[in-house]
Amino acid sequence: MYLKNINLKNYRNYSNIKVSFNKGINIIYGNNAQGKTNLLESIYVLALTNTFRNVNDSDLIKKDKLFFRINGLLKNSKLDKNMSIFYDSKKKYMTIDNTDINKVSNYISVMNTILFTPDDLDIIKGPPLVRRKFLNTELSQLYSNYYLLNLEYEKVLKMRNDYLKNGKYDINYYDIITSFMIEKEILIFKIRKKFIDRINNYAPNIFKNITGLSGFKIVYKPNFDFELYNYDKNKILNVFKEKYDSEFKFLSTFYGVHKDDFDFYLDDLNLKSFGSQGQQRLSVLTLKLSEIEIFRKWKENNPILLLDDVFSEIDEIKNNNLLDYLSGDIQVIITAVSLNIFNNDILSKAKIFKIDNGKIKIDKNRRGDFSE
Numbered sequence: 576m577y578l579k580n581i582n583l584k585n586y587r588n589y590s591n592i593k594v595s596f597n598k599g600i601n602i603i604y605g606n607n608a609q610g611k612t613n614l615l616e617s618i619y620v621l622a623l624t625n626t627f628r629n630v631n632d633s634d635l636i637k638k639d640k641l642f643f644r645i646n647g648l649l650k651n652s653k654l655d656k657n658m659s660i661f662y663d664s665k666k667k668y669m670t671i672d673n674t675d676i677n678k679v680s681n682y683i684s685v686m687n688t689i690l691f692t693p694d695d696l697d698i699i700k701g702p703p704l705v706r707r708k709f710l711n712t713e714l715s716q717l718y719s720n721y722y723l724l725n726l727e728y729e730k731v732l733k734m735r736n737d738y739l740k741n742g743k744y745d746i747n748y749y750d751i752i753t754s755f756m757i758e759k760e761i762l763i764f765k766i767r768k769k770f771i772d773r774i775n776n777y778a779p780n781i782f783k784n785i786t787g788l789s790g791f792k793i794v795y796k797p798n799f800d801f802e803l804y805n806y807d808k809n810k811i812l813n814v815f816k817e818k819y820d821s822e823f824k825f826l827s828t829f830y831g832v833h834k835d836d837f838d839f840y841l842d843d844l845n846l847k848s849f850g851s852q853g854q855q856r857l858s859v860l861t862l863k864l865s866e867i868e869i870f871r872k873w874k875e876n877n878p879i880l881l882l883d884d885v886f887s888e889i890d891e892i893k894n895n896n897l898l899d900y901l902s903g904d905i906q907v908i909i910t911a912v913s914l915n916i917f918n919n920d921i922l923s924k925a926k927i928f929k930i931d932n933g934k935i936k937i938d939k940n941r942r943g944d945f946s947e
């Protein structure tokens with residue numbers, strides 16, 4: 576799929592702009608603080624309803640305005656779809672082809688994006704919470720029922736923890752909550768495991784193509800290995816029961832997918848501790864590029880790749896390898912401070928936009944041989 580155009584009204588530093596994108600590579604360049612990330616962010620919000628930046632929705636509304644609106648025309652092999660998000664500080668409205676969509680889960684699985692931002696370095700360097708958030712966001716796009724499943728799991732986990740804090744225990748009731756929780760967890764565990772297995776089908780090659788190094792892999796570190804018990808709910812419940820006493824003492828749930836994690840390895844080296852800054856960036860990037868293949872297979876569609884300032888801190892050879900990798904058949908929207916990092920081959924294929932203080936111009940001097 577690809578985004579044919581986007582229309583922003585009162586979004587961040589944009590008053591009212593319409594941009595038509597190229598089906599292949601799009602480069603958006605401009606000085607700092609001109610609106611490059613804001614534009615990518617708007618595409619992400621159009622797809623997922625929420626921003627990846629850690630701010631309130633009301634911060635997305637242009638200063639002194641009362642609402643924002645994002646419209647975009649999504650083209651895919653089957654149908655075109657008019658996606659739209661409207662927010663007025665009270666409520667967010669999502670529509671597809673002018674029909675209101677009330678459930679987030681029905682909206683976010685339609686337009687598939689893969690985003691890379693400098694903050695994604697946290698996926699390797701940050702706490703496990705960041706990696707779980709990554710899994711949850713990606714899997715919600717891949718499976719429309721994962722979002723609900725995770726929501727149900729979080730609900731039952733909260734119920735269980737609240738019950739623990741209550742101080743009076745009816746073991747039969749506690750068993751029922753625990754069994755229900757285990758049911759949800761098994762499904763989440765299976766999906767996460769399959770996802771990471773599939774990532775590893777592609778990641779080692781991608782990492783090798785960009786860096787020349789072999790032995791890259793991602794290792795799922797589940798808090799509880801449900802597979803070890805052949806997903807047998809009764810056996811698993813018995814193992815969970817062994818921890819009841821300590822749960823009653825510490826008032827929190829001992830086992831569960833809410834404590835899952837994953838790590839990046841180069842052979843036996845954990846890249847979180849041993850990788851250089853550039854290697855860590857490329858590890859996360861490799862994870863995201865591997866996802867393209869999974870979206871292709873699972874959703875039978877190419878996702879839209881959004882790359883925010885991806886080329887800083889990566890040396891020229893690796894930049895070129897990465898750019899070669901990107902000039903395939905998927906839509907890529909890249910931001911950069913300058914065009915210097917791009918080779919002529921890419922520049923001739925790309926549609927190039929210059930951003931200046933919330934205004935966007937097609938760079939005609941650099942207008943390549945693109946198809947719209």
Ligand SMILES: Nc1ncnc2c1ncn2[C@@H]1O[C@H](COP(=O)(O)OP(=O)(O)OP(=O)(O)O)[C@@H](O)[C@H]1O
Nearest residue numbers: 587588607608609610611612613634635636637638
């Ligand atoms: N709600 C808002 N209303 C008006 N302007 C905003 C709003 N939110 C952010 N801005 C402005 O947007 C600009 C930042 O835009 P953005 O983050 O897209 O910059 P950028 O071009 O990506 O810069 P860099 O190269 O430094 O990453 C800032 O000038 C900021 O003041």
Ligand SMILES: [Mg+2]
Nearest residue numbers: 611612613884
């Ligand atoms: Mg930026």
